[in-house]
Amino acid sequence: MAERVFANTSQPLSETLGMAPVDPEASGSSRVNVGQTERIFSAAGGALLLTVGLRQGSLGGFLLALAGGGLVFRGMSGYCPMNEALGRNSAETGEEAGVVEISKSLTIMKPREEVWAYWRRHENLPNFMYHLKEVRQITDKRSHWVAQIADSKLARALGSVEWDADIIDEVPNERLVWKSIPGSLVDHSGEVRFNDVPGGRPGTELHATIKYRPPAGQLGTAVAKLFNQNFKQMIKQDLRRFKQLLETGEIATIAGQPSGRKRDQLLENKPHQYSEPNQKHESLML
Amino acid sequence: MKALCYNGVRDLRAERVPDPTIINPKDAIIRVTYSSVCGSDLHIVNGYIPSVLAGDILGHEFMGEVVEVGSGVKKLKKGDRVVVGSILACGECQYCQSQSYSLCDNTNPHAWMTEKMYGDATAGIFGYTHAFGGYAGSHAEYIRVPFADVGAFVIPEGIPDESAVFASDAVPTGFMAADMADIQPGDVVAIWGCGGVGQMAIQTAWIMGASRVIAIDKEPERLRMARENSRAETLDFSKVEVMEALREMTGGRGPDACIDCVGMEATGEGWGYYYDKAKQSLRLENDRPLVLRDMIIACKKGGNISIVGVYSGFIDSIPMGAAMNKALTFKMGQQHSQKYIPQLLEHMQNGELDPGFLFTHKMSLEEGQKGYMMFNDKKAMRVVFDPRMN
Numbered sequence A: 001m002a003e004r005v006f007a008n009t010s011q012p013l014s015e016t017l018g019m020a021p022v023d024p025e026a027s028g029s030s031r032v033n034v035g036q037t038e039r040i041f042s043a044a045g046g047a048l049l050l051t052v053g054l055r056q057g058s059l060g061g062f063l064l065a066l067a068g069g070g071l072v073f074r075g076m077s078g079y080c081p082m083n084e085a086l087g088r089n090s091a092e093t094g095e096e097a098g099v100v101e102i103s104k105s106l107t108i109m110k111p112r113e114e115v116w117a118y119w120r121r122h123e124n125l126p127n128f129m130y131h132l133k134e135v136r137q138i139t140d141k142r143s144h145w146v147a148q149i150a151d152s153k154l155a156r157a158l159g160s161v162e163w164d165a166d167i168i169d170e171v172p173n174e175r176l177v178w179k180s181i182p183g184s185l186v187d188h189s190g191e192v193r194f195n196d197v198p199g200g201r202p203g204t205e206l207h208a209t210i211k212y213r214p215p216a217g218q219l220g221t222a223v224a225k226l227f228n229q230n231f232k233q234m235i236k237q238d239l240r241r242f243k244q245l246l247e248t249g250e251i252a253t254i255a256g257q258p259s260g261r262k263r264d265q266l267l268e269n270k271p272h273q274y275s276e277p278n279q280k281h282e283s284l285m286l
Numbered sequence B: 001m002k003a004l005c006y007n008g009v010r011d012l013r014a015e016r017v018p019d020p021t022i023i024n025p026k027d028a029i030i031r032v033t034y035s036s037v038c039g040s041d042l043h044i045v046n047g048y049i050p051s052v053l054a055g056d057i058l059g060h061e062f063m064g065e066v067v068e069v070g071s072g073v074k075k076l077k078k079g080d081r082v083v084v085g086s087i088l089a090c091g092e093c094q095y096c097q098s099q100s101y102s103l104c105d106n107t108n109p110h111a112w113m114t115e116k117m118y119g120d121a122t123a124g125i126f127g128y129t130h131a132f133g134g135y136a137g138s139h140a141e142y143i144r145v146p147f148a149d150v151g152a153f154v155i156p157e158g159i160p161d162e163s164a165v166f167a168s169d170a171v172p173t174g175f176m177a178a179d180m181a182d183i184q185p186g187d188v189v190a191i192w193g194c195g196g197v198g199q200m201a202i203q204t205a206w207i208m209g210a211s212r213v214i215a216i217d218k219e220p221e222r223l224r225m226a227r228e229n230s231r232a233e234t235l236d237f238s239k240v241e242v243m244e245a246l247r248e249m250t251g252g253r254g255p256d257a258c259i260d261c262v263g264m265e266a267t268g269e270g271w272g273y274y275y276d277k278a279k280q281s282l283r284l285e286n287d288r289p290l291v292l293r294d295m296i297i298a299c300k301k302g303g304n305i306s307i308v309g310v311y312s313g314f315i316d317s318i319p320m321g322a323a324m325n326k327a328l329t330f331k332m333g334q335q336h337s338q339k340y341i342p343q344l345l346e347h348m349q350n351g352e353l354d355p356g357f358l359f360t361h362k363m364s365l366e367e368g369q370k371g372y373m374m375f376n377d378k379k380a381m382r383v384v385f386d387p388r389m390n
Helices: A036-056 A059-077 A081-085 A112-120 A122-127 A217-248 A279-285 B039-045 B111-118 B161-168 B170-180 B196-207 B220-228 B242-249 B271-281 B290-298 B320-325 B337-349 B365-376
Strands: A099-108 A132-137 A142-147 A161-171 A175-180 A188-196 A204-212 B002-008 B011-016 B028-036 B061-069 B081-084 B142-145 B152-154 B188-192 B212-217 B233-236 B257-260 B304-307 B329-332 B359-363 B382-385
Touching: A099 A217, A112 A122, A112 A188, A112 A204, A112 A217, A122 A132, A204 A217, A217 B111, B002 B365, B011 B365, B028 B161, B039 B365, B061 B142, B061 B161, B081 B161, B152 B337, B161 B170, B161 B337, B161 B359, B161 B382, B170 B196, B170 B257, B170 B304, B170 B337, B188 B196, B188 B290, B196 B212, B196 B220, B196 B257, B212 B220, B212 B242, B220 B233, B233 B242, B242 B290, B257 B290, B271 B290, B290 B304, B290 B320, B359 B365, B365 B382
Parallel strands: B188 B212, B188 B257, B212 B233, B257 B304, B304 B329, B359 B382
Antiparallel strands: A099 A204, A132 A142, A142 A161, A161 A175, A175 A188, A188 A204, B002 B011, B028 B061, B028 B142, B028 B382, B061 B081, B081 B152
């Protein structure tokens, strides 16, 4: 059984919430199968992706950061899942990466059917997950995800990050479980659950749990612990936008409004950058 | 357009900024005719509320004329003379549906900030720091009003602009203060703070049937207005031992309801003031809760405490034992503009409430710094900016 990484608790929230015990498959291990030069490039490129993804503050950004983390992992650990898939490595391993879990929920004042229908149509997701460029349905169960790396010259050079995911379980109007396909840069899975508000009150409780396997070994665990708080905030931001969109038909923003700041007028045209947790705001809060 | 921007602590400047535009379908653009200072702005100007950035446009109490509406605006139309509530509300979330508009889930784009501080996010407020949404304020020629159908109200004939502007914030805040105090006919009500909100709380207390209203402040002009315009008895805390006076004036019982219209920058005479002032200047405490302590001790057993003076963070040395053992009820919050404004406009039209006397100084945006300093030094009841003036 894989080791689990949680902040201060021994029981994962998903268990408390009664979510399905679906873990991402470990399609990799901690074995070295990447050459030295390649490792250095992987680590550097991955660190960039990780930084960009974290700055963007959304589920898309989160997945981008995951992908970046994967590359860092590839460089630092010397393990490449692609090499693995191609059968370039056959050595035995003793260690498997643990599962990191992030759970967030909120309440939406719309009937369960409506909330479900909007989410299940994956093409809608980029409307509130700002860093997804596109989600394309390939078959009923498989979808292709494209995260945009935008808004910085440096990052634009890297293009976009893509992956495939499968819906592995769904109960209409109740729950949706997905998992990245084996061989993805970072193995992740997720579940979204749609419950009625108890007591016959109107509205839908939305619970989202996302799990991923961080880069293996001590380094990976440390990285995962470091980022867990930020990722949580990012997922919350996406869910909040989802709620705003369903409840009011628009997403609250101050992007594009006037201010006496000359230099960052341009920056304000990018809603996601403006409404995310960032160092500038953080330090001002204290 | 011209706008009054924050540049640093006690440093405001009128600057040229881009005109606002419609961003979301439910937005409207209002040409501002009057925009008032508010006591709660002073907490920002004096540097006690974090997350204000240089270049932010201040101001949240305003009225004007609708000049443009988004495709999702149904009720308002171009040319309407409107007053806009200072707190934004979407009208759709569970809080808006139960008329607790200032708790709106959906109007704060920086919800994560207040959520970190308070455990929950609260609504956005115009011109009131990024923790409360970062919306551009009303001390400007034009302002973008999101969810305009929910927050902007057409002003009925017969209410002059000079009164109507206060229906944005001072009147509904004072009204809500008295409403939360649950005043029953015959109650004796004590109100701390005789600024715009305090004056309106006094007038509302009368509407709700109070038998006596005792107002507390130290500024002679404000005390005079409380007596002459709002018909309250007054206590000057720089001259009178307030706690003793309240006890004696109420036959030893204490007031049935105590209302805080002061908040975090209270001043006082005793040890408590210097204790809080010292901690606040060392940033060990955000707020100076002098009024809160006094209200708990002064209030009648089983009485009501209502708080509309703004607190932002942590407070010290609250006599919780007294509050618990005297079985006091506490109610507090930012005003629910959208709930109160329609009925207040009616009261104003009937002449039961008249906030016009609060309008003591009219200034241009260029005089913004001067206006705020006068207001800060209590040399003006309310300074109101007219962006059309030069």
